[in-house]
Amino acid sequence: MSKVFSKVILCEYLLSMERGDGQIKKNQMILVDENKIHSVGPVPQTLPEGKEIIRLNNHLVCPGLINTHTHLPMVLFRGLGDHLTLQRWLEEIIFPLEKKMVNPEFIRVGTELALLELIKNGITTVCDMYFHTPVMAGLFESYGLRGVLAVDMLSSFSDWKKDLDDLCDTYKESQRVHPAIACHAPYTCDADLLKLSAEESQKRNLPISIHVAETEWEISEIKKQYGKTPVAHLKDCGVIGPHSIFVHCVYLNEEDMDLMAETNTPLSYNPESNMKLGSGVAPILRAMEKGITVSMGTDGAASNNDLNLFTEMDTGAKLQKLKNPSKTVKAKDIFSMVTTSAAKALGLSDSIGKIQAGFFADIIALNLNHPHLYPRHDLLNHLVYSASGREVDFVMCHGKVLMKDAEIQGVDVFRIYAEAEMIKEKIKETV
Amino acid sequence: MSKVFSKVILCEYLLSMERGDGQIKKNQMILVDENKIHSVGPVPQTLPEGKEIIRLNNHLVCPGLINTHTHLPMVLFRGLGDHLTLQRWLEEIIFPLEKKMVNPEFIRVGTELALLELIKNGITTVCDMYFHTPVMAGLFESYGLRGVLAVDMLSSFSDWKKDLDDLCDTYKESQRVHPAIACHAPYTCDADLLKLSAEESQKRNLPISIHVAETEWEISEIKKQYGKTPVAHLKDCGVIGPHSIFVHCVYLNEEDMDLMAETNTPLSYNPESNMKLGSGVAPILRAMEKGITVSMGTDGAASNNDLNLFTEMDTGAKLQKLKNPSKTVKAKDIFSMVTTSAAKALGLSDSIGKIQAGFFADIIALNLNHPHLYPRHDLLNHLVYSASGREVDFVMCHGKVLMKDAEIQGVDVFRIYAEAEMIKEKIKETV
Structure with missing residues (x-):
């Protein structure tokens, strides 16, 4: 037979x-x-x-497209403080709201809404950084998406050690949910926490995701504190290498890029978020010339305001043309940022990012x-x-069909929309 | 009753x-x-x-959204030479192709394909600049869209005087098709042609659409030829004022903006095209502070690569945040660029751009x-x-329903797709 x-x-x-x-x-x-x-x-x-x-x-x-930087539950903050720059937006809107709102129920609704949006936009894998990661992991399992889910080391909302133990135990055998470690940024995590993260990463064999060199403010802040660039500082703390995903990287100098290239540290380019928060334009073409693996991320929907890698590719390519008017930007290189290079950035280049036997x-x-x-x-x-x-x-x-004829399979989307609106009402009461 | x-x-x-x-x-x-x-x-x-x-x-x-700058039939060049900058893209791809391809049949198919895309994206009015304008006008009539259709004064493909007479006669009573005059740019139209255009515009009471200060190259070229900026040069030729739509305006100095503000000359901001061709970022917030009417355009699909004002608003707003990190960009100002301000730019603010009695x-x-x-x-x-x-x-x-339940009404879209593919084959033979 x-x-x-x-x-x-x-x-x-x-x-x-x-x-x-x-x-x-x-x-x-x-x-x-x-x-x-x-x-x-x-x-x-x-x-x-x-x-x-x-x-x-x-x-x-x-x-399936691969999004190497998200904060999925932040879809619930979509459209808030849209006129502000990064520091004000974080300090006046996001941090106070997170303090009041983030709990397992918020995470569940936000993640479900985000998963719908990912599926609609053809994204099958994300690398996420947020809180109550075990709640998110359960939803990735039940929806059938692939996630590298990073537990925030800095969270006051949940205990990183407990969450990480939980994830590592539960998903030891999972081919779809991969635990990871998140350090928010060199300016929010002190050197001890960065070193601890590096140790945990090595001990548990987990990738680390971290925001790096996102703004000029960060560069001067880290210079003031440590007398060096964020990349050099991270290297000294042991957070560098093929399993450390450096997100944003708007302000890299030549030495930073050389360091990243030598250590095979991948980069996540988030052009729309960098534009919307007025951060700047990452030197992506130069990074690629140096041999750095460049992937792409949407960042959270609160600073984008969507989880759409198609519009991200378009804007990201055009932004590089604007920055480098005399250089060639090839569509195949841009598309690799959401497929093959993204798979490599996540350490999954043997199993995703291509349609290939095995x-x-x-x-x-x-x-x-x-x-x-x-x-x-x-x-x-x-x-x-x-x-x-x-x-x-x-x-x-x-192997599981999540959407067919533009219809998401087996999910009551209206239930999730209604729950998102209920959370909106709670946020309203809070602000 | x-x-x-x-x-x-x-x-x-x-x-x-x-x-x-x-x-x-x-x-x-x-x-x-x-x-x-x-x-x-x-x-x-x-x-x-x-x-x-x-x-x-x-x-x-x-x-309905208003797109104040397009070259609709150029949808047929969508995706060609995507890696090139403006001058090379024009000289190596677009100008040679136009020479060989542009004829009434090309214009018909290109316009039909573009009208489908406009409808799908909720655009009901465009200001277009291209060739064989009477062919386009007929399609606007039969499809039921609104067009300010500018006849190119520089065309070697059709006779501007004949086309303009034809349009002015045929659409004298039309409430939907408005003839206009197009001057390609200060560097392609000499001073005599600009003056003639200004005269024709006054005599016939028609708006003029012109690319202005799009690149640094243009600034130095006009400086070399005339010893002034493109805006100052246009003023001296009489091409300025509320009926002259200045497109792009990436490189304006303070005096240029003062001149535009004093003369009520509207601006068409085309952020995606300016990014894709590596031209630069127009000083839109400063122009608005000066009181200039700022509208938005997609430009031709060959340099965008779509006719979509939703993605254009998103990118255009973000680009201004990137250029002016400390300033506020308000969503309502961005939305006015594709509605009320766009209507004003086209001299139609008494009849479109708002949902209002009358x-x-x-x-x-x-x-x-x-x-x-x-x-x-x-x-x-x-x-x-x-x-x-x-x-x-x-x-x-x-008052006519063009799309309902996401279905374009009364048009065989597959016929148009097939015709576009046939033109593609001809372009292939040509290159």
């Missing part, structure tokens, strides 16, 4: 990123075996047997029947500069 | 822009009488009679049932920073 595959996916256009060259092939078939990709190749004359045949005519199929089946499809995607001179350019997220109508993560 | 209205529109949320304060009211009713708004007010206990009752529950209703019925609605629009702390902020265009599912222009 011949093998029966879990899913047989027929793609009119496929951008597998297998060789990282941005090549798009026509009429390809993906065979999915439980949670993994069995094989990818041209559609044969006779189709193999499958429990489900998914025909994606007039669709562009690509790897990789997990994280697959999305964009419906190409939109006026803004015609004519089809170059679908990769359209992905980066024209797509807005609305095109995604099919999402699979770890 | 009581009056029967053409349309009775029931809005759960209404942003009328009537007083320009960005206020959103709940449970409002708009009565439409043929092509005009008869009245706006709270939903009464007994509904008036209407040929059609349109219930927009869970929708935000607002004025104004033309240009009305759009956004479906709020999207995770990225929850919770609803501030729907105006969501419009500017979170919406991506996908939310628009109802569009009315001049």
Whole structure:
């Protein structure tokens, strides 16, 4: 008897990123075996047997997108203090609100709302940094998304050690939920806490996520305190290397970049958040020239104001063109920031970021029947500069179909919208 | 017998822009009488009679958006030369392609494709600058959109005088198609042509649209030729004033802005195009402080790569925050750039840009049932920073319903997609 595959996916256009060259092939078939990709190749004359045949005519199929920096539950603060710069926005709006609002129920509703938005926008993996991480982890499990979920070392809302032990125990065998450590920033975490984080990271073999060199203010603050740049200071504390994801990196000097390159420390570029908070423009092209792995993140929705990597790619590419008018920005490099390079940044480059035999089946499809995607001179350019997220109508993560015909599967979205509105009322009473 | 209205529109949320304060009211009713708004007010206990009752529950209703700078048929060049800067992109890709491709058939297909995209994104009025303008005008008439359509004085593809006479004759009585004059730029139009344009504009009472101070290269080129700034040079040629729309204005000095303010010359801010072509960031906040009317445009899709004012508002607002980290950027000011201020820039502030009794019925609605629009702390902020265009599912222009339940009415979109692909093949043979 011949093998029966879990899913047989027929793609009119496929951008597998297998060789990282941005090549798009026509009429390809993906065979999915439980949670993994069995094989990818041209559609044969006779189709193999499958429990489900998914025909994606007039669709562009690509790897599920990877968002390397989020604070998911902050969707509940979306649209608050939109006119403020980073320090005022944190001190006047976010920190006081978090103090009053953050509890497991807030985290649950915020995470559920955020997961809906991620699915709608074709994001199947995120690296998140927030509080009550075990609550979030449970939702990633039940929704079926992939998460590198970092426990904040600085939290007054929950006990990092307890949360980290809990996560490490519960998800030891999980292929989808990966515990991690979050240090907020060099200016909020003192040197002792950074060193402790580095020790914990090594002991438990966990990645660390940290905001680095986000503003000029931070640069002068760290210079004042430690007499060096944030990157140099982090190196001295042991927070550097392939498992330390440096987020923002707006103000890096040449030595900082050399250090990151030598130590294989990946970078998460968050252009929209950096613009909205008036922080600056990260030297991404220079970082790539130095060989640093550059991925992309949306940051929290409170400073973006969405969790959309399509608009992020568009803006992020244009921002680099603005900063470097004489240099070439290639669409394939931008797309790698949300697929292959993002997988590498998270230490998952052997299992996600490509549609390739043996990789997990994280697959999305964009419906190409939109006026803004015609004519089809170059679908990769359209992905980066024209797509807005609305095109995604099919999402699979770890072999499970999360969205089909633009409908999120098995979730009562209206229940979540109503709960989000209830939290809004509570926030109103609070402010 | 009581009056029967053409349309009775029931809005759960209404942003009328009537007083320009960005206020959103709940449970409002708009009565439409043929092509005009008869009245706006709270939903009464007994509904008036209407040929059609349109219930927009869970929708935000607002004025149709106004895009003050486009080159619509250039959608057919979408995605070509995406890595190049302005001068190379024009000289290596666009100008040679236009030479070979631009003919009435190209203009027809390009315009039809662009009109679909405009409708999908809730844009009901554009100010366009391109060639074979009478062909475009006919399509605006048949599709039912509003256009200020500028005939290029520099065209080698069609005779400006013939086209302008034709437009002025045919659309003398039109309330939707408004002829205008386009001068490409101070560096492509010599002083004589600019003066002639000013004369024609006065004689025929038509607005002029012109690219101004887009790049540093242009500033030095005009300085070299005329010993002054582009704005000062245009003033000397008579191309200035409330009917001259200055597009881009990336490099304005204080005197240029004073001149524009004194003469009530409006500005069209095209942030995404300016980023993508590496041109720079226009001093929009300073221009507003000076009292200049600032509107917004997408530019052609070849340098954007879409015709989407939602993503343009988002990026345009963020870009100003990046340029002016200590200043306040208000969402209502950004939204006015695509409604009230845009109407003013086009000389149409008595008839469009607001949902108000006596104004033309240009009305759009956004479906709020999207995770990225929850919770609803501030729907105006969501419009500017979170919406991506996908939310628009109802569009009315001049009293005619162009899109309903996200379906464009009465147009075979697949015919247009196929024609766009055929043009793509011709472009391929050409390059």
